[in-house]
Amino acid sequence: xxxxxxxxxxxxxxxxxxxxxxxxxxxxxxxxxxxxxxxxxxxxxxxxxxxxxxxxxxxxxxxxxxxxxxxxxxxxxxxxxxxxxxxxxxxxxxxxxxxxxxxxxxxxxxxxxxxxxxxxxxxxxxxxxxxxxxxxxxxxxxxxxxxxxx
Amino acid sequence: xxxxxxxxxxxxxxxxxxxxxxxxxxxxxxxxxxxxxxxxxxxxxxxxxxxxxxxxxxxxxxxxxxxxxxxxxxxxxxxxxxxxxxxxxxxxxxxxxxxxxxxxxxxxxxxxxxxxxxxxxxxxxxxxxxxxxxxxxxxxxxxxxxxxxx
DNA sequence: TGGAAAGAGGACGGCGTTGGTCCTATTTGG
DNA sequence: CCAAATAGGACCAACGCCGTCCTCTTTCCA
Numbered sequence: 001x002x003x004x005x006x007x008x009x010x011x012x013x014x015x016x017x018x019x020x021x022x023x024x025x026x027x028x029x030x031x032x033x034x035x036x037x038x039x040x041x042x043x044x045x046x047x048x049x050x051x052x053x054x055x056x057x058x059x060x061x062x063x064x065x066x067x068x069x070x071x072x073x074x075x076x077x078x079x080x081x082x083x084x085x086x087x088x089x090x091x092x093x094x095x096x097x098x099x100x101x102x103x104x105x106x107x108x109x110x111x112x113x114x115x116x117x118x119x120x121x122x123x124x125x126x127x128x129x130x131x132x133x134x135x136x137x138x139x140x141x142x143x144x145x146x147x148x149x150x
Numbered sequence: 151x152x153x154x155x156x157x158x159x160x161x162x163x164x165x166x167x168x169x170x171x172x173x174x175x176x177x178x179x180x181x182x183x184x185x186x187x188x189x190x191x192x193x194x195x196x197x198x199x200x201x202x203x204x205x206x207x208x209x210x211x212x213x214x215x216x217x218x219x220x221x222x223x224x225x226x227x228x229x230x231x232x233x234x235x236x237x238x239x240x241x242x243x244x245x246x247x248x249x250x251x252x253x254x255x256x257x258x259x260x261x262x263x264x265x266x267x268x269x270x271x272x273x274x275x276x277x278x279x280x281x282x283x284x285x286x287x288x289x290x291x292x293x294x295x296x297x298x299x300x
Numbered sequence: 301t302g303g304a305a306a307g308a309g310g311a312c313g314g315c316g317t318t319g320g321t322c323c324t325a326t327t328t329g330g
Numbered sequence: 331c332c333a334a335a336t337a338g339g340a341c342c343a344a345c346g347c348c349g350t351c352c353t354c355t356t357t358c359c360a
Contacts, residue, residue: 002152002154002230002234002237002238002239002269003238003239003240004152004239004240005317005318005319006318006319007318007319009240027334027335027336028335028336029334029335038320038321040320040321040322041319041320041321043335043336044319044320044321046336047336047337047338050336050337051337051338057335057336057337058327058328058335058336059326059327059328059335059336059337060326060327060328060329060334060335060336061327061328061329061330061332061333061334061335062328062329062330062334062335063327063328063329063334063335063336064335064336065336076265080152084151084152085151086151087152088151088152088153089152089153089154090153090154090159111280111281111282112281114276114280115226115273115276115281118272118273118275118276119152119269119272119273121272122268122269122271122272123265123268123269125268126264126265126268130261130264131261131262131265132261151317155346155347155348156347156348157347157348177305177306177307178306178307179305179306188349188350190349190350190351191348191349191350193306193307194348194349194350196307197307197308197309200307200308201308201309207306207307207308208306208307208356208357209306209307209308209355209356209357210305210306210307210355210356210357210358211303211304211305211306211356211357211358211359212305212306212357212358212359213305213306213307213356213357213358214306214307215307301360302359302360303358303359303360304357304358304359304360305356305357305358305359306355306356306357306358307354307355307356307357308353308354308355308356309352309353309354309355310351310352310353310354311350311351311352311353312349312350312351312352313348313349313350314347314348314349314350315346315347315348315349316345316346316347316348317344317345317346317347318343318344318345318346319342319343319344319345320341320342320343320344321340321341321342321343322339322340322341322342323338323339323340323341324337324338324339324340325336325337325338325339326335326336326337326338327334327335327336327337328333328334328335328336329332329333329334329335330331330332330333330334
């Protein structure tokens with residue numbers, strides 16, 4: 001379905017919630033309660049976000065997580081890469097590791113790269129802040145182009 | 151992985167192969183042999199392409215398939231939609247059909263739409279012809295393609 | 301006119317990936 | 331010393347995808 005994993009979606013939700021109080025340290029149970037998601041799931045999401053460097057964990061009692069950067073400095077491509085791995089629409093790309101049995105016949109070998117770059121560029125132009133802010137959706141560089149096409 | 155299904159990839163390969171001889175009627179076994187893919191798989195791919203109107207099937211003995219449009223008139227978004235369904239990165243979009251249990255808390259509800267539009271636009275701007283290998287195959291007379299497929 | 305070739309449409313099971321949960325070790329505040 | 335919270339995996343059920351196969355219909359050709 002060309003859809004991203006549910007964990008990625010949760011990641012955006014959690015990040016957005018953290019962005020509502022960027023300087024506050026918030027624990028996983030707290031965030032779980034505020035987002036309405038299950039606590040173990042939120043904990044897993046936060047671990048992945050921390051592993052990607054998007055948030056920083058503080059251990060110990062009264063610990064929690066804090067945003068490493070403001071939301072408008074986190075492009076969507078970073079979040080997606082953290083959960084889903086490199087953005088590569090097909091196996092026939094740089095990071096695909098081969099495995100295609102009919103490389104010699106394949107008439108589109110290596111030709112997917114521009115597509116992947118286009119997707120990456122589009123996702124790099126949208127930040128998590130663009131998904132969170134209620135009103136000003138005005139300045140989204142890549143999403144702004146020709147919405148009337150659909 | 152934000153990747154599209156393997157069937158979609160096969161679809162592009164088959165379409166590209168058909169584009170090498172746009173006016174020739176080609177059968178599923180033929181195309182299977184020329185692409186190196188398994189014959190039942192190619193048959194399935196062609197049925198889906200025909201259902202989406204991208205190719206037209208001709209029944210009966212000496213039947214086969216013909217491109218409905220030239221490759222440069224087939225945007226990638228059409229092919230992806232044919233195999234993977236509507237392009238919707240999350241369930242929380244128009245065609246998602248709900249199912250999200252925490253809609254009342256969700257801080258990003260409805261905000262994914264610009265992202266989806268950006269992706270759709272990026273994929274609508276690339277055609278199957280852009281993915282086809284340019285020179286070597288294009289210059290071979292159609293009659294010689296049979297030999298080239300071994 | 302009958303058989304063969306090929307598309308149309310659907311059904312089915314194997315398999316890999318994903319999601320959600322849980323367990324243990326480590327760190328830190330009270 | 332205990333409680334709270336993160337870090338890091340391990341595990342298992344559920345789902346979707348993929349490849350195959352079956353039957354029916356259509357059409358060409360001997």
